[in-house]
Amino acid sequence: MLGLVVLAKRxxxxxxxxxxxxxxxxxxxxxxxxxxxxxxxIRGAKEWLSNQMPPTRGYSSTTDQPALAAVVDIESARRADSFDKFYREVVALVKTLSEGEANAIA
Structure with a gap:
């Protein structure tokens, strides 16, 4: 069974x-x-985001995280080393799974 664990830094x-x-x-x-x-x-990335928003708004991980994740640019996010690692591992896993399916069909 294949698995993958990659964590964001901080x-x-x-x-x-x-x-x-x-x-x-x-x-x-x-x-x-x-x-x-x-x-x-940066320690406090949530706070950094909150500080960029209007004072009455602030960042909410419950509502803002899924909304921002839906539109974030993957290539730009790869500037973060841990995201780049996550991206590379997912690509490798998909490739491995695809090769396994191809071998099962052949």
């Missing part, structure tokens, strides 16, 4: 920070949002 939201430009204008984020230089080194 917080899941660090992946959003790496791809911040792709989230411009979404969920109250500013239209000129830019990714911080080292997104995975």
């Amino acid at each position: 917080e899941f939201e660090a992946w959003f920070l790496a791809a911040a430009e792709s989230l411009r204008g979404r969920r109250g984020l500013p239209v000129d949002l830019s990714a911080p230089a080292a997104p995975e080194e």
